Amino acid sequence: MTGETEGLDLRNFGSGVVIVLAGAVLGLAAVVLTARRGMTEWPAALTFGGLIAVGEMVQFRVDRTRNRAPIATSAALGYCLLRGPEVAVPPDVAQIIAVTAVATAAGVLPRVVAGLAWDAVVSSRRLLSVGAAAAVFAAIAPTDLSWNGSWRHALPLCGAMILAVLSAAVLDAIVGAGQSTERHNKPFPAALRDEFGVMGRIGMAMAISGILLASGTSLAGLWAPPLVLVPLLLTQFAFRRYSSAQRTYRTTVRSMARSTEIAGFSSPGQNARTASLAVAIGNDLGLTPARMEALEYAALLSGVGQLALADPSPGGASLLRSREERQQAAEIGASIIERSGVLDHVAEIVRHSNDPYRQGRASNPDIPVESGIVNVSLAYEQLVGEGSGQTPGKAMENIGLGIGAEYDPVVVESLRRVVGRGFRF
Structure with a gap:
């Protein structure tokens, strides 16, 4: 709202x-x-x-x-x-x-x-x-x-x-x-x-x-x-x-985010749902207002790079794509965002939003934790969101299998708390 x-x-x-x-x-x-x-x-x-x-x-x-x-x-x-x-x-x-x-x-x-x-x-x-x-x-x-x-x-x-x-x-x-x-x-x-x-x-x-x-x-x-x-x-x-x-800026970002839905590269409302979960996790982790704003924008724009791929993922499920395709889309998305000239930090978050934790933030602390938040939020949304069919418990079980390798343990633990408090899309 x-x-x-x-x-x-x-x-x-x-x-x-x-x-x-x-x-x-x-x-x-x-x-x-x-x-x-x-x-x-x-x-x-x-x-x-x-x-x-x-x-x-x-x-x-x-x-x-x-x-x-x-x-x-x-x-x-x-x-x-x-x-x-x-x-x-x-x-x-x-x-x-x-x-x-x-x-x-x-x-x-x-x-x-x-x-x-x-x-x-x-x-x-x-x-x-x-x-x-x-x-x-x-x-x-x-x-x-x-x-x-x-x-x-x-x-x-x-x-x-x-x-x-x-x-x-x-x-x-x-x-x-x-x-x-x-x-x-x-x-x-x-x-x-x-x-x-x-x-x-x-x-x-x-x-x-x-x-x-x-x-x-x-x-x-x-x-x-x-x-x-x-x-x-x-x-x-x-x-x-x-x-x-601020209102104009936010409207522009949301319009950019909807482009992936219009083109069929993400399901209707997927970006907004991912952003709402990312914001809930960011609040749980106590991020500053400036970082929270960048996190929300990054979650909204995390799929914009998919527009450069040949075909949409079925139902907008980007997790079904290969690792190389997802990282290529993240890099392209970051490049698109950087061209705005005012969203550099958002671009950096998006660039690393598909990096596996073990090969990414675990060995490079310069990678923002917001990237891990977007990664986990998108995974949870695609498991629980509209048409996916998984329960929150089953989704948490699947994400838990990737702790320390694919997903940041700190972020996953925060997701557990957020879901445990009854978070719903």
């Missing part, structure tokens, strides 16, 4: 239900508490709440796993960090959470009416992270902000801002890693590594924008948000361009 779907995005649900409920309870409690205490600094609340709502309305899917709303996240963090001469009464933790919750709901409503995709889990995660940042900042931020002429005086406040943002990032990364472990059976340390990698690329831009929003508003008043909004919009534009490029 790729791209945006209409309505509520349910793919994160499972532990996601707990996250949504936690966010809803936290937001509702904050709204009730703030209503009893009364709001402070209404102009700032309306300004930052408006930014959060707009950011939520224009959220988008950037990495196939979650929606992104950089404007909403930056504005929410900025509202957390308000403290300075232009902020007479800084908002307390409950008010920060309440404004974020109400603004998020206001931003989501137009998407619901329009039937656009929205991710309740991601919105709830943002609310929980903002709550953590607000609590940390309230606990450690200095209250005496009188200027004494020295820049050193600002260091404690800057330090408090950075620690608050880091607390939000760490909480969100832990929650995200837990979800990835649940949904994709990825080892938690690897999932946490991936989350911090995303934080380093995308989260840092949102955190810096939030700090700039807070600092500018605290020093210059509500004249600052419109000025800081320009780099925020540029960040949003850059993220959307990246997301669009």
